[in-house]
Amino acid sequence: MTKDCPKCCDMVLFGALGDLARRKLIPALYQLEKAGLIAADSRIVGVARESFEASEVNQKVEDIVRQFVAADAIETDSLARFCKRFHFVALDFTDTESYQNLATVLNTQAATEQKRQRIYYLATPPALYSAICAGLSEVGLNAEPARIILEKPIGHNLASSKEINEHVGAHFNESQIYRIDHYLGKETVLNLLALRFANSLFSNNWDHNAVDHVQITAAEQVGVEGRWSYYDDAGQLRDMVQNHLLQVLSLIAMEPPSRLDAESIRDEKLKVLKSLRPINHSNSQQLTVRGQYTSGFAGDKKVPGYLDEPNARENSSTETFVALKAHIDNWRWAGVPFYLRTGKRMPEKRSEVVITFKKQPHNIFHETLPDLPPNKLIIRLQPDEGVEVQMLNKIPGLGKRMQLKATTLDLSFDETFKKKRIADAYERLLLEVMHGNQYLFVHRQEVEHAWDWVDSIIAAWETTEATPKPYPAGSWGPVAAVSLLAQDGREWDE
Numbered sequence: 001m002t003k004d005c006p007k008c009c010d011m012v013l014f015g016a017l018g019d020l021a022r023r024k025l026i027p028a029l030y031q032l033e034k035a036g037l038i039a040a041d042s043r044i045v046g047v048a049r050e051s052f053e054a055s056e057v058n059q060k061v062e063d064i065v066r067q068f069v070a071a072d073a074i075e076t077d078s079l080a081r082f083c084k085r086f087h088f089v090a091l092d093f094t095d096t097e098s099y100q101n102l103a104t105v106l107n108t109q110a111a112t113e114q115k116r117q118r119i120y121y122l123a124t125p126p127a128l129y130s131a132i133c134a135g136l137s138e139v140g141l142n143a144e145p146a147r148i149i150l151e152k153p154i155g156h157n158l159a160s161s162k163e164i165n166e167h168v169g170a171h172f173n174e175s176q177i178y179r180i181d182h183y184l185g186k187e188t189v190l191n192l193l194a195l196r197f198a199n200s201l202f203s204n205n206w207d208h209n210a211v212d213h214v215q216i217t218a219a220e221q222v223g224v225e226g227r228w229s230y231y232d233d234a235g236q237l238r239d240m241v242q243n244h245l246l247q248v249l250s251l252i253a254m255e256p257p258s259r260l261d262a263e264s265i266r267d268e269k270l271k272v273l274k275s276l277r278p279i280n281h282s283n284s285q286q287l288t289v290r291g292q293y294t295s296g297f298a299g300d301k302k303v304p305g306y307l308d309e310p311n312a313r314e315n316s317s318t319e320t321f322v323a324l325k326a327h328i329d330n331w332r333w334a335g336v337p338f339y340l341r342t343g344k345r346m347p348e349k350r351s352e353v354v355i356t357f358k359k360q361p362h363n364i365f366h367e368t369l370p371d372l373p374p375n376k377l378i379i380r381l382q383p384d385e386g387v388e389v390q391m392l393n394k395i396p397g398l399g400k401r402m403q404l405k406a407t408t409l410d411l412s413f414d415e416t417f418k419k420k421r422i423a424d425a426y427e428r429l430l431l432e433v434m435h436g437n438q439y440l441f442v443h444r445q446e447v448e449h450a451w452d453w454v455d456s457i458i459a460a461w462e463t464t465e466a467t468p469k470p471y472p473a474g475s476w477g478p479v480a481a482v483s484l485l486a487q488d489g490r491e492w493d494e
């Protein structure tokens with residue numbers, strides 16, 4: 001155990017054998033174990049429909065870790081310790097009466113005497129959140145100091161999100177609820193706070209006086225693959241923009257919070273979401289582009305189009321790509337467009353924020369460089385995490401005329417921090433819940449304002465005959481996405 005280790009707790013994973021739990025949560029918990037960040041007596045209780053013998057548990061957990069954690073990152077001792085923490089309870093989440101089985105496992109004498117912290121992680125479809133909260137409540141497992149973690153998406157639109165929030169809120173107080181947006185756990189997203197508020201170079205040049213425009217890109221090379229039925233109902237706007245991209249936008253655009261705590265940060269992010277200019281049927285044609293991938297390439301592998309993926313529905317008009325131009329109607333950002341772009345089956349996985357600064361008002365180097373390119377701050381969220389500043393420098397030499405060259409100050413995290421391991425977002429977020437820190441989690445009001453903004457775009461799309469524009473897998477989306485910036489005399493940073 002290290003000195004940063006949180007207090008002893010019971011972590012209960014609902015949906016413990018599902019994709020998210022196996023691929024992300026159990027590996028993240030294992031990394032915390034290895035780092036000495038899980039207290040000695042803490043337990044992990046998997047809750048799943050399937051039941052199996054206690055003697056099978058160790059092997060089951062070990063298999064999951066070995067499948068999803070790189071072999072050279074696994075240590076025999078910590079793995080054995082980790083497997084021993086696990087208990088499994090078979091439960092149908094919709095059967096309120098069966099929650100007594102879970103209560104029996106959790107209410108041990110030691111846990112009761114210690115008033116042990118309980119954390120419920122709902123790694124299940126959101127349609128089950130209400131039933132699970134009611135079930136926990138029925139046997140008194142919702143009582144403080146219990147905490148509950150909700151996965152995104154919280155609902156499908158504002159109405160369903162409110163409904164879920166109401167149901168959860170009937171059994172848990174807001175201070176007990178941790179709404180996950182895993183982008184908020186990424187090192188580089190957190191580094192936005194450091195860059196902005198620890199460096200006067202940036203904080204003094206972070207508004208409409210200095211910034212020309214902002215681009216946020218979250219490109220993925222993967223397609224929808226096995227997730228067609230979930231994804232087709234959602235689309236890229238709900239799946240990525242409503243949550244991850246708007247959270248990143250809020251961190252970039254918010255006013256300085258007075259403290260590094262949940263209330264101060266969430267208040268400032270919320271003000272940004274409230275200031276987003278609505279996109280509706282009157283302006284959606286000019287401000288948004290949607291696309292859907294057709295067959296093409298992922299790297300050098302040939303891949304099918306969205307409509308030819310397994311289980312695809314004929315003629316689906318779900319978008320797999322979105323580009324949009326957003327405005328934040330407040331003093332700081334008046335006249336500064338925020339261009340957002342995200343899609344599946346792009347040429348590479350790349351998430352980044354590019355802040356393009358205004359050009360110099362007068363060019364004294366016009367003889368050798370008639371058009372001075374603007375400075376750019378590029379924040380590489382993933383992969384190859386780092387920060388780049390693009391600037392002009394004089395080329396050394398004795399020539400009569402001064403020659404300039406565009407150069408890059410490149411601060412790659414890998415180089416700068418000597419290959420220090422970058423923790424997965426879920427490791428940080430799980431740890432923060434154990435510590436009881438809510439500042440990296442999303443408040444109900446943020447979720448609802450984000451839905452409100454996104455719902456208006458979807459309503460506008462639904463009133464037009466237009467369908468998403470096709471783009472070949474392996475490209476940067478439909479040509480219209482290029483035109484979205486070209487009409488403003490700008491281009492995507494590539």
Ligand SMILES: NC(=O)C1=CN([C@@H]2O[C@H](COP(=O)(O)OP(=O)(O)OC[C@H]3O[C@@H](n4cnc5c(N)ncnc54)[C@H](OP(=O)(O)O)[C@@H]3O)[C@@H](O)[C@H]2O)C=CC1
Nearest residue numbers: 015017018019020049092093094123124125126151152153
């Ligand atoms: N997978 C991912 O990478 C991500 C997922 N999410 C979100 O996380 C949540 C979980 O996703 P994911 O893991 O992919 O989904 P899965 O369908 O893989 O997992 C859900 C689990 O819940 C179990 N379950 C469903 N209904 C019941 C029930 N009535 N009683 C008991 N068990 C039940 C399923 O068991 P069974 O198999 O027996 O039906 C399954 O193991 C979703 O909200 C998703 O949107 C968010 C970000 C990323």
Ligand SMILES: O=C1O[C@H](COP(=O)(O)O)[C@@H](O)[C@H](O)[C@H]1O
Nearest residue numbers: 152182218220222239240244351
């Ligand atoms: O929440 C989601 O995020 C992933 C992308 O996450 P990343 O950390 O790999 O950038 C996305 O593929 C998925 O569709 C979405 O539900």
